[in-house]
Amino acid sequence: MSKISARRKIAREAGAADYERKRQEIIQAAAAVFRDQGLGNATMDEVAKRAGLDRASLYYYFTGKRELFREMVGAATNDNVEMAEAIAASQGDAESKLRQLIIGLFRSYERHYPYLYVYLQEDMDRLPSDSSAWSRRILDLNQRFDSAVTGIVGEGLASGVFTSNGSPKLIAAGVLGMCNWSHRWFRIDGPRSAEEIALIFSDIVLRGLVSSPPR
Amino acid sequence: MSKISARRKIAREAGAADYERKRQEIIQAAAAVFRDQGLGNATMDEVAKRAGLDRASLYYYFTGKRELFREMVGAATNDNVEMAEAIAASQGDAESKLRQLIIGLFRSYERHYPYLYVYLQEDMDRLPSDSSAWSRRILDLNQRFDSAVTGIVGEGLASGVFTSNGSPKLIAAGVLGMCNWSHRWFRIDGPRSAEEIALIFSDIVLRGLVSSPPR
């Protein structure tokens, strides 16, 4: 019996719900391990221990480490891009859009914790070169996300709402860096919520970008 | 001095210079590989290829991958901390200090390229747990660096030069994130010099932090 049909059989007998629940448990456990150790250093043995089952059993639910990683970051990154594109396409000036984006991003980090951080801490350019459909999709998502942010900044500069010597791309890189670097220090049980942090950061960035009224 | 010992001395001196030169060549090659692949994924074989010698020969010059990494990032991080502490201890208000720090940091990235990026892209908390003297030293340097930056921000808030709802630590994390994330996108042969980028970023951050005069 093939792996797929074995899965189907189990799914029928024990219920697809159990199978799926177990998968989610494993993803949770794996995410904690990946976050702590990094994808490369993390071992499947460690994941198994954290999930409370034998290492070999992981391969019943997932084809391997790579699939585990992909499933945990795929949905989260997708959400993220949709959020950014919705904000970019919305009504309002660039200032409010950029603020919404920073807030949306931090909320996303919190809601999907730690999936997006697991993703952020891996440099996709450096992951074992693999021109798979997944890699191409995630690269496309990344580009769309960057485009949305760069677009908002560019809009702000063009309309005169923002003032800066930097290009939209460079400014976007700065703002995103400020947010993304939080993967090194943000803790879900820390003193500040993601939203509080987002507000403070967006205050700084927007005061820094928004053109001062003439005095 | 006997003929023999004279010869030995010359041989030793010429050898030592060659030896040191060779070491530096290897460090250069290894830095490029570590930067491209990340420390964990990089193989000594790749380093050897890039350096143009046999893999086994690397072990004549370095005890291993770890020593290679340490030597390349050690000096650079040390410079960095001294720079930050000198700025923190200097005359001037927090605004000019923070600007100097951002500029100093980007200059440092450029000058030590890619050593500091090799360091930044590794999460020291996650490197194979090793409470060696080196690890303790580098951790201490990190703390001193953060303290210097946090100190400058705190000084700015306390003196009223800066206005923000954020703590010095949080603001410092934001500013440093903006700079540090450049390890993902800054290229030494890119369109902007490190200094240009630093000026643009510090304009944004400082306009965002410096208290507006009452209108």
Add this chain to the structure above:
DNA sequence: CCTACCGATCGGTAGG
């Protein structure tokens, strides 16, 4: 006896 290596192979561990 030291230097700068090389070809071959070790022990240990990873994913599967």
Add this chain to the structure above:
DNA sequence: CCTACCGATCGGTAGG
């Protein structure tokens, strides 16, 4: 879901 095990690969080291 486990026990036993593989093929491959890595960092590091032996003798010459």
